Amino acid sequence: EVQLVESGGGLIQPGGSLRLSCAASGFTVSSNYMSWVRQAPGKGLEWVSVIYNSGATYYADSAKGRFTISRDNSKNTLYLQMNSLRAEDTAVYYCARDHYDDYGLPNWFDPWGQGTLVTVSS
């Protein structure tokens, strides 16, 4: 069964750092495209970052320069290192497998993990 399990969320002060993890089972993270998507409390969905199977990475403008997506192939785990956190980064963070097309471009997300809540507050 394909499954994603996030961890690492919590309460952090503004300016702090946090690393989220996403453990995958039933498929190989390094052979797939993987994304992080977040959802602020009571709000909609926002794509944050993607890592291709080649290792190429891309970020939303809101994450660029502060967040880093990576993976550990030996642990079949995806990460999101978040630095210089702001109140507006407060959200549930989901990891998701990213389906890519014949041109190698990521399209839709399936499946998703259950999410981990990050709260940035003093």
Next chain:
Amino acid sequence: DIQMTQSPSSLSASVRDRVTITCRASQNINNYLSWYQQKPGKAPKLLIYAASSLQSGVPSRFSGSGSGTDFTLTISSLQPEDFATYYCQQSYSTPRRTFGGGTKVEIK
């Protein structure tokens, strides 16, 4: 950035009603459009991809249509388990993708 606008933002419907949700893109996105269902406290679930392709395991009462800038998600006969929030998502500007604001389907 490509903006995705969903309408309505919420609706009330009864079991067995036919429900239609609209998603409009700020520019032509061909058929690079997906639909997700999200229940409270749960992760989104993929329903439709490439505007009209039904994801495996999703009931056939869900269908998607459209191309260019205007898209619809239709639930042909609303079931109790369908009360949820629905989001559209464009992948024309991949890898930087955007979602619509969501449509909450509530019980009348």
